[in-house]
Amino acid sequence: MSKLAYLGPEGTFCEAALRELAPEAERLPCANVRAALDAVRNGEADGAVVPLENSLEGGIAQTLDEFAWGKPLLIVAELLLPVEFSLLARPGTEMRQIKRIFTHPAAHTQCRDFIDREIPGAVVVHASSTAGAAQEIANPESPYDAAIGPAIAGEIYDLTELASDIGDRNDTVTRFVRVAPPGELPEPTGADRSSMVAFLRDDHAGALLEMLSEFSVRGVNLTRIESRPTGDGIGSYFFHFDCEGHIAEARVGEAISGLHRISGDLRFLGSYPRADKVPTQIKRGTADPDFAEAAGWLGRMRAGAVQR
Numbered sequence: 001m002s003k004l005a006y007l008g009p010e011g012t013f014c015e016a017a018l019r020e021l022a023p024e025a026e027r028l029p030c031a032n033v034r035a036a037l038d039a040v041r042n043g044e045a046d047g048a049v050v051p052l053e054n055s056l057e058g059g060i061a062q063t064l065d066e067f068a069w070g071k072p073l074l075i076v077a078e079l080l081l082p083v084e085f086s087l088l089a090r091p092g093t094e095m096r097q098i099k100r101i102f103t104h105p106a107a108h109t110q111c112r113d114f115i116d117r118e119i120p121g122a123v124v125v126h127a128s129s130t131a132g133a134a135q136e137i138a139n140p141e142s143p144y145d146a147a148i149g150p151a152i153a154g155e156i157y158d159l160t161e162l163a164s165d166i167g168d169r170n171d172t173v174t175r176f177v178r179v180a181p182p183g184e185l186p187e188p189t190g191a192d193r194s195s196m197v198a199f200l201r202d203d204h205a206g207a208l209l210e211m212l213s214e215f216s217v218r219g220v221n222l223t224r225i226e227s228r229p230t231g232d233g234i235g236s237y238f239f240h241f242d243c244e245g246h247i248a249e250a251r252v253g254e255a256i257s258g259l260h261r262i263s264g265d266l267r268f269l270g271s272y273p274r275a276d277k278v279p280t281q282i283k284r285g286t287a288d289p290d291f292a293e294a295a296g297w298l299g300r301m302r303a304g305a306v307q308r
């Protein structure tokens with residue numbers, strides 16, 4: 001049985017994602033995303049499940065930076081999890097008594113309207129996870145009056161649900177990924193995604209356009225692009241790319257190797273089946289047989305073949 005690390009404690013959205021991705025796996029709760037990924041890096045776990053992006057909040061910075069700077073890992077699967085938040089408090093607490101709320105920063109961002117409307121003036125303090133906040137609230141000595149998190153966390157830590165479905169939108173989704181130590185890639189399925197991080201060798205006009213062109217000229221559709229600061233001063237950035245398709249496919253492999261060539265420092269993060277199973281749209285002239293035929297033609301030309 002495989003052992004998977006995740007952002008704990010019990011009751012986080014991350015745990016719900018892990019249960020869906022790998023119901024049979026043994027679960028290892030960790031204090032934060034880095035600790036979950038380190039558990040894979042040091043062999044304590046066979047893999048990990050971590051949040052990567054949210055449909056309202058965008059990329060989860062901690063995860064993106066770990067993938068860029070930490071010891072390399074491979075993304076092998078993804079899951080889209082609808083997230084619904086509840087306001088949780090110790091039994092007996094009333095809405096008007098809430099002055100200090102504890103929750104994960106991503107949950108805070110997704111519930112801003114509710115907080116401003118229903119508990120104006122409340123101070124929101126950030127926790128390492130939603131369930132971690134609920135666990136803290138359960139302690140009668142806690143300096144916080146309420147937590148925002150999944151309803152299940154309220155059940156686990158014996159809290160009262162003062163309000164349910166308090167997100168600013170009711171269609172918010174978080175994308176979680178399962179990572180493994182570097183090794184074999186999942187087989188192509190025809191509905192795949194590939195992820196990578198590009199650092200720029202030299203900053204110059206059009207550098208980003210050059211990178212984007214590697215995808216565009218081969219008909220590869222990007223599904224996410226995100227810039228993150230390198231930490232080397234204002235204006236210094238690196239880029240996360242997700243694209244449709246699998247590195248085993250000619251047009252995707254060529255786009256990624258082109259990106260490697262021009263960026264000078266590319267970290268491939270993996271090719272894996274898309275959670276929504278949407279098949280890759282392949283533009284005319286960019287399927288594998290088209291690339292094979294063109295390579296054959298080029299070989300014949302180089303060998304001096306006569307053209308018709």
Ligand SMILES: O=C(O)C(=O)C[C@]1(C(=O)O)C=C[C@@H](O)C=C1
Pocket residue numbers: 007011012013014015051054060083104106107128129130131174
């Ligand atoms: O704290 C949790 O429950 C998590 O699983 C983390 C996390 C996140 O990092 O975005 C996951 C989903 C929600 O968007 C809020 C928090």
